[in-house]
Amino acid sequence: MTLPLLTEWLPPNSDPDRPQVILSTVSADGGADARTVLLTEFDDDGLYFHTDSRSRKVRDIAANPAVAMTFLWPNFTRQLVVQGVASIAPAFEQLAAFEARSPYLKQLAWLNSAEFAQLPLGERVAQWAAFPMAEHPDPPSTWIGFIVRPTRLTFWESNPDAASRREEHRLVDGAWSVSYLAG
Numbered sequence: 001m002t003l004p005l006l007t008e009w010l011p012p013n014s015d016p017d018r019p020q021v022i023l024s025t026v027s028a029d030g031g032a033d034a035r036t037v038l039l040t041e042f043d044d045d046g047l048y049f050h051t052d053s054r055s056r057k058v059r060d061i062a063a064n065p066a067v068a069m070t071f072l073w074p075n076f077t078r079q080l081v082v083q084g085v086a087s088i089a090p091a092f093e094q095l096a097a098f099e100a101r102s103p104y105l106k107q108l109a110w111l112n113s114a115e116f117a118q119l120p121l122g123e124r125v126a127q128w129a130a131f132p133m134a135e136h137p138d139p140p141s142t143w144i145g146f147i148v149r150p151t152r153l154t155f156w157e158s159n160p161d162a163a164s165r166r167e168e169h170r171l172v173d174g175a176w177s178v179s180y181l182a183g
Contacts, residue, residue: 003169003176005155006042009080010071013041016102023049024068025060033060038105039069040097046149047082048089050097052112053144061086067148076158083152089145098139107133110140156183 011019024034035057040048047069051057061067065087071080089097098106111131116124153169164183169176 003153005167005169006080006153009078009155010039010042013043019071021049022070022072023057024070025057026064026066027056027060028063033057034070039071040100040145046084046147048093048097048145048147050089050094050109050143050145052109053142054113058144061146069148078158079154079156081152081154081156082148082150083154084148084150086146086148089147093147094143094145095139097145098143103133106136106139107131109143110136113142154181158183 011017018038018040020036021039022034023037024032026032033056037049037051037057040050042048049069065085067084067086069082069084071078071082073079098109101109107128110133111128116127119127151171155167155169156164158164166181166183168179168181170179
């Protein structure tokens with residue numbers, strides 16, 4: 001799956017500064033939704049993100065696994081839109097992704113709940129500071145990862161000297177086809 005342009009545009013998985021991506025889903029009743037997630041990694045199989053299994057995005061994916069991921073670069077110089085199908089990532093990948101997280105993101109995985117969010121700021125700060133992270137080296141039971149297997153990738157790049165254009169890669173019968181579209 002890894003197209004040369006994808007590996008050129010996205011930072012390597014070893015880069016600790018992971019890109020933020022807008023994940024778009026469709027709910028069981030047909031409503032569209034979007035939110036920002038971190039791209040954990042990507043490989044020949046697809047693009048990965050991790051979240052809390054109790055989230056609305058997980059319910060949306062269970063109802064309709066078709067998703068879109070939108071990456072924006074600073075100053076709107078580039079945009080990448082990935083359309084594909086999301087499925088639960090393998091357990092070994094989910095564990096490795098948790099282990100690679102920063103201490104803040106590991107603690108967030110443990111405390112990220114509707115109950116915690118409803119607390120007043122002072123209580124959230126106090127509970128955050130008091131949380132015994134050393135006692136929680138493994139991911140919580142609510143930790144889940146997804147892989148998005150692309151079916152279409154659209155690369156858009158601005159050009160101050162000419163009209164921009166989109167380079168679209170579509171998966172057709174197991175092979176990638178390329179077409180160019182107006183910007």
